Amino acid sequence: xxxxxxxxxxxxxxxxxxxxxxxxxxxxxxxxxxxxxxxxxxxxxxxxxxxxxxxxxxxxxxxxxxxxxxxxxxxxxxxxxxxxxxxxxxxxxxxxxxxxxxxxxxxxxxxxxxxxxxxxxxxxxxxxxxxxxxxxxxxxxxxxxxxxxxxxxxxxxxxxxxxxxxxxxxxxxxxxxxxxxxxxxxxxxxxxxxxxxxxxxxxxxxxxxxxxxxxxxxxxxxxxxxxxxxxxxxxxxxxxxxxxxxx
Amino acid sequence: xxxxxxxxxxxxxxxxxxxxxxxxxxxxxxxxxxxxxxxxxxxxxxxxxxxxxxxxxxxxxxxxxxxxxxxxxxxxxxxxxxxxxxxxxxxxxxxxxxxxxxxxxxxxxxxxxxxxxxxxxxxxxxxxxxxxxxxxxxxxxxxxxxxxxxxxxxxxxxxxxxxxxxxxxxxxxxxxxxxxxxxxxxxxxxxxxxxxxxxxxxxxxxxxxxxxxxxxxxxxxxxxxxxxxxxxxxxxxxxxxxxxxxxxxxxxxxxxxxxxxxxxxxxxxxxxxxxxxxxxxxxxxxxxxxxxxxxxxxxxxxxxxxxxxxxxxxxxxxxxxxxxxxxx
Numbered sequence: 001x002x003x004x005x006x007x008x009x010x011x012x013x014x015x016x017x018x019x020x021x022x023x024x025x026x027x028x029x030x031x032x033x034x035x036x037x038x039x040x041x042x043x044x045x046x047x048x049x050x051x052x053x054x055x056x057x058x059x060x061x062x063x064x065x066x067x068x069x070x071x072x073x074x075x076x077x078x079x080x081x082x083x084x085x086x087x088x089x090x091x092x093x094x095x096x097x098x099x100x101x102x103x104x105x106x107x108x109x110x111x112x113x114x115x116x117x118x119x120x121x122x123x124x125x126x127x128x129x130x131x132x133x134x135x136x137x138x139x140x141x142x143x144x145x146x147x148x149x150x151x152x153x154x155x156x157x158x159x160x161x162x163x164x165x166x167x168x169x170x171x172x173x174x175x176x177x178x179x180x181x182x183x184x185x186x187x188x189x190x191x192x193x194x195x196x197x198x199x200x201x202x203x204x205x206x207x208x209x210x211x212x213x214x215x216x217x218x219x220x221x222x223x224x225x226x227x228x229x230x231x232x233x234x235x236x237x238x239x240x241x242x243x244x245x246x247x
Numbered sequence: 248x249x250x251x252x253x254x255x256x257x258x259x260x261x262x263x264x265x266x267x268x269x270x271x272x273x274x275x276x277x278x279x280x281x282x283x284x285x286x287x288x289x290x291x292x293x294x295x296x297x298x299x300x301x302x303x304x305x306x307x308x309x310x311x312x313x314x315x316x317x318x319x320x321x322x323x324x325x326x327x328x329x330x331x332x333x334x335x336x337x338x339x340x341x342x343x344x345x346x347x348x349x350x351x352x353x354x355x356x357x358x359x360x361x362x363x364x365x366x367x368x369x370x371x372x373x374x375x376x377x378x379x380x381x382x383x384x385x386x387x388x389x390x391x392x393x394x395x396x397x398x399x400x401x402x403x404x405x406x407x408x409x410x411x412x413x414x415x416x417x418x419x420x421x422x423x424x425x426x427x428x429x430x431x432x433x434x435x436x437x438x439x440x441x442x443x444x445x446x447x448x449x450x451x452x453x454x455x456x457x458x459x460x461x462x463x464x465x466x467x468x469x470x471x472x473x474x475x476x477x478x479x480x481x482x483x484x485x486x487x488x489x490x491x492x493x494x495x496x497x498x499x500x501x502x503x504x505x506x507x508x509x510x511x512x513x514x515x516x517x518x519x520x521x522x523x524x525x526x527x528x529x530x531x532x533x534x535x536x537x538x539x540x541x542x543x544x545x546x547x548x549x550x551x552x553x554x555x556x557x558x559x560x561x562x563x564x565x566x567x568x569x570x571x572x573x574x575x
Contacts, residue, residue, distance in 0.1 A: 048452070071451070071456065086446055086448055088441065091442065095438055095441070099441075108436055108439040108460070112427070118435065160453075200273070208338075
């Protein structure tokens with residue numbers, strides 16, 4: 001559903017993304033790994049429209065979205081979460097998700113009736129929070145949540161936009177080690193339930209091998225290897241550059 | 248849904264307000280009416296400051312537009328000088344001016360927004376001040392007593408007018424403003440504004456057109472302030488160019504801070520308190536500016552959420568103590 005064709009983005013002399021080609025199929029969970037500065041986040045920023053590429057093409061569901069505004073991409077179904085959490089800090093957890101739903105349904109122009117009156121939207125927001133095991137915290141504001149919950153909420157907002165493709169930028173960074181799997185379990189089970197295609201950027205190899213169908217290894221802006229998690233991890237070149245193991 | 252006890256309190260307060268003319272002396276009642284008009288201003292101003300996160304130092308401009316609409320109609324179209332025409336006219340002109348000014352202002356945020364709003368209001372000030380033949384310049388314009396639904400108040404003195412019909416007219420418009428603003432801030436539209444306030448980047452990425460929604464908030468805010476200005480002009484009986492001066496805009500900011508901008512009711516309390524505080528300070532010392540300034544410093548240091556914010560957190564504390572087993 002997502003096709004990236006010869007995508008290029010240079011920052012001065014730094015080749016952040018250098019002639020990358022890749023495909024993501026429907027319902028697939030793909031992880032991108034690579035050392036710091038390999039171009040992973042730049043790639044996600046290009047796909048979500050945060051920055052524009054120098055050349056190449058991005059096709060999503062047969063639409064050319066290479067230079068489309070973030071707004072258009074969201075309407076088409078490209079959602080993302082952030083490595084550094086981006087939330088609405090002073091409204092409740094429920095409203096964080098509900099506002100995304102209102103926006104998705106084009107209802108944010110409605111300015112007179114209280115949001116609570118739209119009970120179908122509220123119920124849907126609670127259902128989404130339920131999927132992520134967060135509905136008991138719906139009346140708290142993000143300031144009262146743990147780092148792991150904040151990450152999940154960030155993803156729940158992207159999820160509420162009914163994205164067909166989710167881009168998750170380091171969903172477990174900053175989360176305590178023993179919470180990481182709990183966080184990933186709630187995210188992946190929610191994603192699988194809806195059959196959403198997902199692109200995950202991740203450092204933690206246990207998480208990559210545990211949850212993804214396919215792994216792409218990036219190095220200095222290029223794709224170095226690609227395949228099933230266990231195949232990629234046996235690749236000698238990958239071992240040397242990404243894990244620093246010389247055998 | 249359980250019936251909200253808050254609404255019961257609102258209705259009780261409204262009923263109490265109906266009896267205010269019998270309780271207060273005419274002097275205090277007039278002050279209270281000043282307070283009510285500023286309360287409507289505060290409601291509108293707070294949509295921008297408290298809910299959208301934009302601090303305008305130029306909202307005196309829309310107040311002046313509302314007040315001058317009344318003054319100009321009195322001067323040039325005396326035939327149309329009745330409340331049921333004046334109020335919609337004031338809303339219309341503040342709509343037009345806030346569309347134009349807002350369109351220019353919302354391209355920026357933070358201090359740039361504040362300064363741009365300030366400069367535009369000073370531009371209007373200069374026009375009102377210099378166009379002597381049109382606006383009366385530094386003399387301003389007189390605001391005679393209007394008619395209401397064909398009823399003329401000729402021969403009645405202003406204090407009688409203000410303590411009778413006009414008080415109830417003002418009170419009804421104030422109540423309507425409160426209900427509408429309450430609706431706006433809790434609606435999906437209001438939630439979108441709060442999302443923009445909290446995180447502009449993310450708001451854009453959940454599909455909210457940030458700049459456009461800031462403009463909508465600016466326009467609604469400007470219209471509330473314009474309505475406040477028009478209602479104020481009848482109480483004051485006279486309008487001058489000073490209304491568009493940044494000092495007056497500063498007073499709007501001050502009363503909102505005094506009441507607390509995190510809460511819907513904050514600016515209402517702030518506006519009424521400010522009216523009495525200012526008069527009390529002016530009546531007792533020529534250094535009244537000093538009193539206002541000192542209160543502001545105390546406020547920022549001790550009650551950063553304003554008077555209403557302090558009351559709300561006190562109530563929340565009491566509630567937590569009485570309800571057992573509430574996790575916190």
